[in-house]
Amino acid sequence: MQERNWKDFFKQVGLIVGIVSIVFTVTVAGFVVANLQDMGRLVRVVQLVKSDYLEKSSGNQLIEGATRGIVDSLGDPYSVYMDAEENAQLMEQIEGKFGGVGIIISLKDPDKLVVLRPIKNTPAAKAGLEPGDVITKIDDQDATTIPQDKAVALMRGDPGTKVNLTIYRDSTKQTLSVPLTREAIAVPTVDGEALPGNSDIAYIDISQFSTNTANELASVLKTMDISKYKGIVLDLRYNHGGELDAAVGVASRFVQSGPVVYIVDNEGRTLTKSAEDNFLGKPFVVLVNEESASASEIVAGAIKDRGTGTLVGVKTFGKGIVQTIFPLDTGTSLKLTTAKYLTPNKIDIHKKGIEPDVKVELKKGEEATIAPTDRKYDSQLTQAVQILREKIK
Template sequence: MKKWFKITLSTVILIGLLLGSFYLGNKIAIDNGNKVVIDKEEYDIFSKLDSFKDIVDEYFLFDIKDEDLKTSTYKGFFNGLGDPYTEYMTEEEYEKLVESSSGEYSGIGVYITVTDDNLIKVISPIKGSPAFNSGIQPGDIIAQVNGETFTGDQLNDAMAIMKGKPGDKVTIGIKRLSEDGSYEDLEVNVTVDIVELKTVEYSKVDNLGYILISQFGEKTYEEFVEGYNSLKDDKVNGIILDLRNNPGGLKDTCVEIADFLLPEGPIVKTVDKNGNEDISKSDPKEENLPMVVLVNNNSASASEILAGAIQDYEKATIVGSTTYGKGLVQTLAPLKTFGINDNGALKITIQEYFTPKDRKINEVGVKPDKEVEMPENTTEYGIEHLDTDIQLKTAIDILANS
């Protein structure tokens, strides 16, 4: 299956960006390569920005870098859309994002998201990563990096520091929710290293197969099929598929796994701004081992596509808590594909997705068939914590009695 990514101040330069991507419908004329004719409304925007630059040059106390000012202007344009998933990315940010989907990258090894109140929240550290070994936990709020305060709208700036070179020392200031409901301020020292992103783990528990998918990357489908078939050959009586704390990833990879598991029919429907629909479908081949799928409120995007499709076909019992509710698809493309002379990229929301039974996921989530809430502030999940993981215990009980 073809893979592609979806899961996505100088006045002259600004004009080039905006006209190149958003104002193509307006008539423009170029004279001698450096004069642009635009309508009055657009001129007023650019004139105001130019005036802002003059004020900064004359009065601003601190030194400024024109390149930083240009980058923040581009980012600010997309921030104004009010969609946390649409953003301008610098060349470095784009390369690091592509790299993180390939199976290995330099960083601290942590999945993060932006909360509704504009904070940077840890979804989960990658097992065995520097973040994991330093004690960073799901639910931690990353408030500072190397002494500098960051909020959700500065996520990429924080990530750029945390994805440094192997051997770089990074100090993470986190806020951790305590049992009494207050936040404890902690400081964690982490050393950047090469993070190997094996996205699938599998093992046996009580003659049942357990498969954990941490995210959907380029190699996830092959890793999943290998694990599933290995457990099947080992004559397990059922499969527990753990999608908890899975932030999503590549939509096409998720669809491949759904195709492997499900009977013939639709897997997911996506709809764009003009109402155009695209339906991904499964072939007739399917798997029939009894299955339970574990989800929680950190299961997002592609993991919700998979859980929602499995639920609609009644191929498994969904156990846990209602998922995150990110039912939007982004595309990621270099700006040069839009005719813009910039080595950066644009991640932009282009579609909303729905389950096979046309259920809405965005801002709703997937509601489990059997709701089981973990104790508040629980950060330990999986086979290693079977004694306290009541969601996993419930899954085992369901399969044992099926």
């Protein structure tokens, strides 16, 4: 009996080493020695679960739970352990292609699934979903009790499969059931056209920063023949960010050669990301709001510090940290906050945001006119056009 107990004990120790090695692959030995007492507690918990827990539990299940718990214990909402399914969904989002219904969710209230806007020509747009709709159920799952990323994962799936959304529409005080069939969603991140009613002003909206956004912008500028316009309105409102190098590529169109952003790691080492020589050299105004975050703040911060354009709107979200994705085994990954970024003037905007040069709030009940189709501009866009007219007259 005693020999068997020792064998069981060493099996549990081996399991714990497996758990720890996933995250601490380089420093396992030092970590274990420095935290021997805590490791003993972890071994004891695993022993008790394996020997006394009512239900059966696999070693893989415990490793998954322990790994996720290690990351969750950091208290950082941006550092996440992702299983194979979650990791695949993140890669799809970064690449801008996935199976789903075509909804962008607002960051403003993390406890609600509020539709920021449906993507053009997607199932959500065709079904008539509107900005401000609150998703309360996804099929039979109560969407008010799960994190946003989990809810987004539930709405995604293979093209051709079906999902039913229950939404509450405050404007009509109605609860609606909306059946949708998922499609392959290729999200265009850049939209450019002449501003309705102002044919000499180019309007460019960037909705997020995927790996292809800088190339998309180059293509849009060429298609528009940007040289024929006197000025540009760059709309970064509701842009939640994305890929760092894409932001630098976009910023290169709006600032001259030189620093765009400084990346500072946990040892104080600084990496400088600089603009390429692609500056458009035209007067422009940038629209920002409280949901302009992360990569969009890199672009806005560079423009403000370098003084090449005017920021109009309200203070940005304030996400000034950088995540690195570390691939693990079996298709899993760790998204970990590894650095902070500073604007060209070495300003840390994390949890502070960027103040616009000209503050303009939307009026109560007023919706932002993203990619307008007529001259009914919102207050922020109206002010942006007025400022730009002063620059180009």
